[in-house]
Amino acid sequence: MSNTNTPLVEMRDICISFGGVHAVDHVSVELHPGEVVGLLGHNGAGKSTLIKILSGAYAMDSGEILINGEKAEIRNPRDARSYNIETIYQTLALADNLDTASNLFLGRELVTPFGLVDDDAMEAEAREIMARLNPNFQKFNDPVSALSGGQRQSVAIARAVYFNAQILIMDEPTAALGPHETQMVSELIQKLKAEGIGIFLISHDIHDVMTLCDRASVMKNGKLVGTVDVDSVTDDDLLSMIILGKHPHQKEA
Amino acid sequence: MSNTTETKTAPPHGLPPQDKGGPLARFLKATELDTRLLGMLGALALIWIGFHVYGAVFNGFGAFLTPRNLWNLSVQTSSIGIMACGMVLVIVTRHIDLSVGSVLGFCAVVMGVTQVYVLPPLMGVGHPMIWIIAVIAGMIAGTFVGAIHGWLIAYRAIPAFIVTLGGLLVWRGVAFLITSGETISPVDQTFKLLGGGPYGAVGEVGSWIVGALGCIAVVVMVLNSRKQRTRFGFVMRSVWADYFIGGISCAAVIGSVLLVNSYPWPKGIVKRYVAETGIEVPAEGLFISHGFAIPVLILVVVVICMTILMQRTRFGRYVYAIGGNPEAATLSGINTKWMTVKIFALMGFLTGLSAVVASARLGSATNALGTLDELYVIAAAVIGGTSLAGGIGTIYGAVLGALVMQSLQTGMVLIGFDAAIQQIVVGAVLVFAVYLDNLYRKSAK
Numbered sequence: 187m188s189n190t191n192t193p194l195v196e197m198r199d200i201c202i203s204f205g206g207v208h209a210v211d212h213v214s215v216e217l218h219p220g221e222v223v224g225l226l227g228h229n230g231a232g233k234s235t236l237i238k239i240l241s242g243a244y245a246m247d248s249g250e251i252l253i254n255g256e257k258a259e260i261r262n263p264r265d266a267r268s269y270n271i272e273t274i275y276q277t278l279a280l281a282d283n284l285d286t287a288s289n290l291f292l293g294r295e296l297v298t299p300f301g302l303v304d305d306d307a308m309e310a311e312a313r314e315i316m317a318r319l320n321p322n323f324q325k326f327n328d329p330v331s332a333l334s335g336g337q338r339q340s341v342a343i344a345r346a347v348y349f350n351a352q353i354l355i356m357d358e359p360t361a362a363l364g365p366h367e368t369q370m371v372s373e374l375i376q377k378l379k380a381e382g383i384g385i386f387l388i389s390h391d392i393h394d395v396m397t398l399c400d401r402a403s404v405m406k407n408g409k410l411v412g413t414v415d416v417d418s419v420t421d422d423d424l425l426s427m428i429i430l431g432k433h434p435h436q437k438e439a
Numbered sequence: 440m441s442n443t444t445e446t447k448t449a450p451p452h453g454l455p456p457q458d459k460g461g462p463l464a465r466f467l468k469a470t471e472l473d474t475r476l477l478g479m480l481g482a483l484a485l486i487w488i489g490f491h492v493y494g495a496v497f498n499g500f501g502a503f504l505t506p507r508n509l510w511n512l513s514v515q516t517s518s519i520g521i522m523a524c525g526m527v528l529v530i531v532t533r534h535i536d537l538s539v540g541s542v543l544g545f546c547a548v549v550m551g552v553t554q555v556y557v558l559p560p561l562m563g564v565g566h567p568m569i570w571i572i573a574v575i576a577g578m579i580a581g582t583f584v585g586a587i588h589g590w591l592i593a594y595r596a597i598p599a600f601i602v603t604l605g606g607l608l609v610w611r612g613v614a615f616l617i618t619s620g621e622t623i624s625p626v627d628q629t630f631k632l633l634g635g636g637p638y639g640a641v642g643e644v645g646s647w648i649v650g651a652l653g654c655i656a657v658v659v660m661v662l663n664s665r666k667q668r669t670r671f672g673f674v675m676r677s678v679w680a681d682y683f684i685g686g687i688s689c690a691a692v693i694g695s696v697l698l699v700n701s702y703p704w705p706k707g708i709v710k711r712y713v714a715e716t717g718i719e720v721p722a723e724g725l726f727i728s729h730g731f732a733i734p735v736l737i738l739v740v741v742v743i744c745m746t747i748l749m750q751r752t753r754f755g756r757y758v759y760a761i762g763g764n765p766e767a768a769t770l771s772g773i774n775t776k777w778m779t780v781k782i783f784a785l786m787g788f789l790t791g792l793s794a795v796v797a798s799a800r801l802g803s804a805t806n807a808l809g810t811l812d813e814l815y816v817i818a819a820a821v822i823g824g825t826s827l828a829g830g831i832g833t834i835y836g837a838v839l840g841a842l843v844m845q846s847l848q849t850g851m852v853l854i855g856f857d858a859a860i861q862q863i864v865v866g867a868v869l870v871f872a873v874y875l876d877n878l879y880r881k882s883a884k
Contacts, residue, residue: 243770264772279770281763283830284756292760293771295753302751310671 192255194219194384195353200239200249209235210246211408217353217384222375224399224416225388226428231405233388234276237355240386241273242266253353267293272351276358276388278342282331286323287312289330290345315344319374320367335362343371347378354378354385360394372398392421406431470680475824475879479839483846490850502853506702510729513699514635514800516838516845517734518543519812521793523819523837524745525786530820531762532782533829534592534599538606539790539816542584543809545610546794550577551623551804554630570630578791584610585787589780607813614806624803634799635732637704646730650696657688700728734796738838741789745834758782762830818865819844822872843868 193216202210210232217223225233238244240251242263251258253269260266266273280289287308288295295303296311309326316323320340330338339362346354356375360368375385375398389395395402396416404411404427412433414423423434467474487503495501502508522539529536554573562569584606591602632639641649661681668674704712704727712727713720749755760768761775769775798804823840825832847868851861 241770262772262774263770264774267772273770275770277766279764279767281760281767281830283759283763288756288760292756292768293773295756297753302747303753303756306667306671306673309673 191218193217193252194221194254195240196252196255197236197240198250198252200236200251201247202235202239202244203247208408210239212249213405213408213410215403215410215413217386219352219384220379220382221401222379222385222387222399223413224395224402225386225405226390226392226395226402226424227405227411228428232408233405234357236405237273237357237386237388240266240353241271241355264293267349270350270352271355272346272349272353273355274342274346274357274359276361278338280330280338280342283329285309285329286316286326286333286341289341290315290348292345294349311348312344315348316340319344319347320370336364336367339363339367343374347374351378351383354383355388356385357388358390359387360389360391392424395424396421404428469677470684471676472684476835476839478879479823479836479843483839483843486843486846486850490846490854494854498854503850506698508849508853510699510702510732512842512845512849513735514732515849516842517635517732517738518793518797518800519815519819519845520738520838520841521741521789521796522786522812522816523823523841524741524834525789526816526820527745527823527825527832527834527837528749528758528782529599529786530817530825530827531758531829531832532779533762533765534779534782535817535827536588536599536603536783536786537813537817538584538588538603538610539786539793540809540812540814541607541610541614542581542787542790543794543797543812544614544806545584546577546581546791547798547804547808548614548617548623548806549580550574550630550794550798551626552617553577554627555623555625555804565628567629570627570633573627573630574633574795577794578788581787581789581791581794582784583787585790586780586784588787589783592783593776593779611806611810618804618806620806622803622805626799626802626804630795631799631802633733633737633795634797634801635734636800637708637727637729639734639799640699640729640732641736642730643700643728644730646696646700646728649731649736650692653692654689657685657692661685696731699731702729703727704729734800737792737796741792742834742838749834754778754781759830762832764830815841815844818869822869824876840872843872 195217196214197216198214200210200213201208213232213236215223215225215236225237227233235244239246240260242260242265245261251260258265258269260269260271281292284292287305290312291308296307298304298307313326316326320337323337323340325333325337330341333341339359343359346356360371363371372394375387378385387395387399399416401413402416402419402424403413404424406428409431411427411431414427414434419434426432427434467477491501491503494503522543526536526539550573553576554569558566558569558572588599588602588606591597592599661684665676665681668676703709709725709727713725749758757768757773757778760771760773761778765775794809797808801808819841820832820837821827821840822843823833823836823838825837844865847865848861851864856864
């Protein structure tokens with residue numbers, strides 16, 4: 187990935203505050219096609235808030251978002267989806283009372299020529315995609331509340347991947363997963379990356395970030411500490427950015 | 440999980456039917472019948488038979504399981520049943536509507552004034568358009584009131600409990616102001632038919648036509664479901680189970696036609712009818728069937744439309760999604776605020792429709808019409824399995840709930856319990872039904 191190309195996403199000078207607290211304070215990040223950018227920071231550092239602006243859940247106070255070099259207006263989740271931005275939320279954002287297929291297609295149901303929802307077609311599609319993501323998955327007629335944490339997570343991942351995402355936001359995608367499933371997510375990230383999809387990965391796990399990401403942006407108290415190439419830093423460098431808010435290369439200079 | 444699902448003979452998708460449990464469990468699994476629905480039907484049968492036997496033993500006459508009583512029961516259930524369909528949507532999305540009784544009174548008064556005071560001087564008494572305009576006016580009034588409630592709840596973030604508690608007082612008061620407390624009558628003659636009564640029913644032939652349409656619909660639905668499942672290669676319900684369900688449904692439809700057709704017009708009405716039309720009376724007397732009452736047919740149409748809306752449209756899917764997880768619904772791009780306005784507007788529309796039935800049945804409009812209906816409507820929905828925590832509830836459940844409540848009240852009147860005991864029983868049943876439902880849900884998990 188060369189930085190001379192137009193970035194897939196450019197978030198410039200983003201600010202948002204809640205009741206006087208600057209949750210995100212003049213933060214700029216960018217994402218290129220086929221790149222995985224890690225977002226790191228303590229709880230409350232503003233990572234989730236930043237990506238919720240990109241996914242349309244929050245409206246920013248100031249700043250601008252460029253998608254493929256053009257200014258994008260993202261006011262709600264529908265707008266974000268129209269730019270092919272898909273999000274896997276930390277909370278998974280599943281409707282517990284609905285089955286897998288209904289959750290997968292929530293907000294963009296397949297319909298019959300009469301405009302009625304086509305549950306059978308959606309179930310068939312859901313079976314196909316889940317067979318690829320999680321071959322053991324069988325509970326298609328139960329509400330997702332009956333699924334295990336890992337199964338629920340794979341439903342949330344399937345939902346983000348199915349609709350030809352160009353930009354994928356993953357907020358702690360492996361938080362609820364066992365080692366085997368975590369490995370599957372890692373492989374999925376590699377595969378999506380090879381397809382030229384840009385991924386923002388929020389994680390607490392420095393090891394994950396070091397192995398999966400190309401670059402890492404670290405936030406602290408709503409401000410951007412810095413963005414580094416993962417290859418040029420050590421685990422300890424990242425840790426000190428997170429804890430102390432120190433940029434490793436500034437230190438050298 | 441075992442790998443038994445990967446046998447070569449198994450269909451490409453889905454679990455093969457498991458042979459676990461006793462014959463009843465296997466039967467339920469094969470027919471995919473809703474055990475909750477069966478439970479409610481069982482409770483209803485118990486109530487009906489109980490009252491009938493009690494009457495036969497203690498009063499010497501079982502009055503409950505007679506065509507006359509069951510026909511009246513169906514008419515009395517209509518008004519609450521229509522509103523309960525809307526209340527399901529409101530409660531599923533974690534709201535409540537305490538105002539429906541008052542809004543019903545308000546709509547009835549609007550329709551009364553329209554057809555008694557406003558239109559006759561303009562169009563002449565008995566003009567065929569009067570009842571149509573009056574009905575439309577009442578339903579617009581209901582929809583509008585519901586939309587206002589929904590807007591206050593969604594866009595001004597006032598809890599539904601408060602908005603509709605305010606509405607309960609406001610619309611009752613408005614209804615009183617419009618009428619100055621007077622009863623508005625007589626209503627238009629055609630309008631009156633919408634409330635039932637001997638003339639407000641479709642008769643023997645009409646009922647058979649309705650029954651035939653019902654049976655055709657059942658067959659088409661069963662065949663269509665098989666076709667859909669074949670298209671995607673899903674596990675098929677066995678043929679005998681489909682025949683069984685189709686057969687039972689058709690039998691229920693035909694049975695209800697026979698029932699309503701075996702309830703004759705009262706002698707006085709027949710005599711007047713003979714005098715008016717001048718037809719000849721055969722020696723053995725004239726037997727004119729009621730057939731299905733028009734308000735019951737209105738309820739049936741509402742149930743069908745609302746069931747399609749809830750199960751087969753995006754709107755219904757979003758209602759359940761909002762109830763299950765409002766945040767997830769918003770993040771999926773669903774405009775939850777606008778949905779709330781639409782849901783309350785729909786509740787208002789159905790309240791207007793219910794006002795048509797209630798006021799036509801009474802033959803007049805008063806500002807007190809529908810008093811305490813909100814509690815019966817909410818109770819019907821809750822007895823029918825709608826969860827106040829949101830996300831769960833069905834249209835047919837709510838209507839069955841309304842039927843259970845009406846059966847209890849009618850039954851107690853028939854065996855001569857006084858009003859105080861009726862209230863105690865209905866209240867206790869409401870609490871007990873929700874307790875049973877909790878137990879059922881825990882064991883189902």
